[in-house]
Amino acid sequence: MEELNNEEFIYTTMEHKKMDFSEWYNEIIDISGLTDKRYPVKGMNVWMPYGFSLMKNTDDMIREKFYGDDYEEVMFPSLISRSMFEVEFEHIKGFEKELFWITKGGRESLEDDLAMRPTSESAMYPMFKLWIRDHGDLPKRIFQIVQVYRYETKHTRPFIRSRDIHFIECHTAHETYEDAEMQMNLYRREWNFFTENLCLPYMEVKRPEWDKFPGAVYTIAFDTLMPSGRTLQIGTIHEYGNNFSKNYDVKYAKENGEGEFVNQTTFGMSERLIAAIVGIHGDDKGLILPPAVAPIQVIIVPITSAEEIFDEYIERVKTQLIKMNFRVRVDDNDNYTPGYKFNQWEMKGVPLRIEIGQREVESNTVTVSLRTRKGRIKVSMDSLSDVDKLLREVEDDLRNNARDLLMAGIEGKPISGQESGIKIMILCESEECARKVESSVEMDMMGHILNYGKEGKCEVCGKNGQSALFSKPY
Numbered sequence: 093m094e095e096l097n098n099e100e101f102i103y104t105t106m107e108h109k110k111m112d113f114s115e116w117y118n119e120i121i122d123i124s125g126l127t128d129k130r131y132p133v134k135g136m137n138v139w140m141p142y143g144f145s146l147m148k149n150t151d152d153m154i155r156e157k158f159y160g161d162d163y164e165e166v167m168f169p170s171l172i173s174r175s176m177f178e179v180e181f182e183h184i185k186g187f188e189k190e191l192f193w194i195t196k197g198g199r200e201s202l203e204d205d206l207a208m209r210p211t212s213e214s215a216m217y218p219m220f221k222l223w224i225r226d227h228g229d230l231p232k233r234i235f236q237i238v239q240v241y242r243y244e245t246k247h248t249r250p251f252i253r254s255r256d257i258h259f260i261e262c263h264t265a266h267e268t269y270e271d272a273e274m275q276m277n278l279y280r281r282e283w284n285f286f287t288e289n290l291c292l293p294y295m296e297v298k299r300p301e302w303d304k305f306p307g308a309v310y311t312i313a314f315d316t317l318m319p320s321g322r323t324l325q326i327g328t329i330h331e332y333g334n335n336f337s338k339n340y341d342v343k344y345a346k347e348n349g350e351g352e353f354v355n356q357t358t359f360g361m362s363e364r365l366i367a368a369i370v371g372i373h374g375d376d377k378g379l380i381l382p383p384a385v386a387p388i389q390v391i392i393v394p395i396t397s398a399e400e401i402f403d404e405y406i407e408r409v410k411t412q413l414i415k416m417n418f419r420v421r422v423d424d425n426d427n428y429t430p431g432y433k434f435n436q437w438e439m440k441g442v443p444l445r446i447e448i449g450q451r452e453v454e455s456n457t458v459t460v461s462l463r464t465r466k467g468r469i470k471v472s473m474d475s476l477s478d479v480d481k482l483l484r485e486v487e488d489d490l491r492n493n494a495r496d497l498l499m500a501g502i503e504g505k506p507i508s509g510q511e512s513g514i515k516i517m518i519l520c521e522s523e524e525c526a527r528k529v530e531s532s533v534e535m536d537m538m539g540h541i542l543n544y545g546k547e548g549k550c551e552v553c554g555k556n557g558q559s560a561l562f563s564k565p566y
């Protein structure tokens with residue numbers, strides 16, 4: 093490989109700079125073809141082909157991992173009756189306002205109202221009760237990838253806060269609490285695998301008692317930092333112990349025949365993963381998509397007019413790359429100049445571009461540019477497999493940049509020129525200390541940080557404590 097000269101392109105299509113994060117985010121989502129927010133129901137957007145392909149590749153990566161780890165995929169009905177819900181906890185009374193309710197079938201009022209699922213505990217656990225008989229049925233480990241529905245009254249924003257949410261949920265049941273704890277550790281390893289592929293750094297934050305999922309023994313959230321300085325919860329895992337199984341009467345017979353409540357866990361992720369990919373990796377030119385999930389990993393742009401030999405050459409490059417399992421497209425639209433095309437595909441975040449012109453054909457090479465770097469690289473036709481290595485370099489760049497952003501936040505440095513939106517300090521477990529800090533910094537106590545945690549004395553009361561995250565969350 094030989095380095096070529098840098099060349100900057102003067103075309104711009106993005107109107108907003110990433111410094112103005114909110115405007116930038118809205119603009120890039122629109123013009124890159126991820127979603128169409130003009131759908132005439134508030135908070136519900138259309139997944140456009142490019143956006144859906146990105147989500148689908150993410151789903152596939154997650155699905156493959158779950159299959160490899162021996163989960164079974166299911167698909168539950170999207171409606172849950174009120175009586176199924178009311179088995180749950182007192183919290184349903186507060187939750188009721190956040191659900192879409194179906195109260196009529198045709199013109200008749202329903203006897204038992206139906207809710208559009210907001211998550212599937214109350215759909216699945218009545219069935220767990222029927223499926224689980226004895227210890228031979230355990231562990232039970234299932235997942236589904238579905239839409240869930242929330243009646244959001246706050247300001248909605250694509251992929252961050254919507255009313256029709258693409259959701260990935262795992263539900264497991266185990267004999268003992270220790271088995272459920274091992275499952276929680278498996279989730280953490282799986283989460284690490286997913287975010288490595290998506291090049292997203294995160295803080296593992298144990299939510300405080302007063303903010304855990306109702307019914308959970310404890311909740312660990314995966315929070316990342318957006319360039320706006322606000323944190324975004326992009327995944328959660330919950331240890332339920334036997335709290336839900338007691339409510340839903342999910343029991344198994346032990347070897348001695350005695351009935352025992354199962355121990356349960358859940359893992360939830362959503363389209364917020366896309367929000368994090370867009371927000372954290374993008375730059376002034378537009379999106380930068382992680383190669384593992386990019387709808388198009390390699391875009392080939394022909395530079396000169398079509399001659400037969402030239403077309404054959406392009407076809408050969410494309411076929412070889414497809415054989416190596418890359419997602420490749422040739423942009424052979426005659427209506428646009430190569431410069432315009434470069435600009436378009438940069439905006440759409442394609443990680444690697446190949447240019448092929450007369451020079452390349454004559455020298456039996458292709459010219460490669462990485463979305464994360466300036467300059468071009470010449471790659472010989474015999475070394476096209478180097479594309480794999482180059483895509484890994486893009487991943488490294490994305491991981492490093494994203495990590496720098498998070499670390500700047502953690503260290504309290506300004507983010508994108510603005511004051512950091514997070515604050516980390518040593519705190520004990522008490523709600524009183526947390527509330528004092530909350531009101532003085534005007535941020536929420538998100539919980540103690542497990543993966544960047546330091547121990548020390550509570551900065552409010554002096555008792556033993558550890559690093560806690562305060563932020564303004566989305």
Ligand SMILES: [Zn+2]
Pocket residue numbers: 519520521522525550551552553554555557
């Ligand atoms: Zn304290």
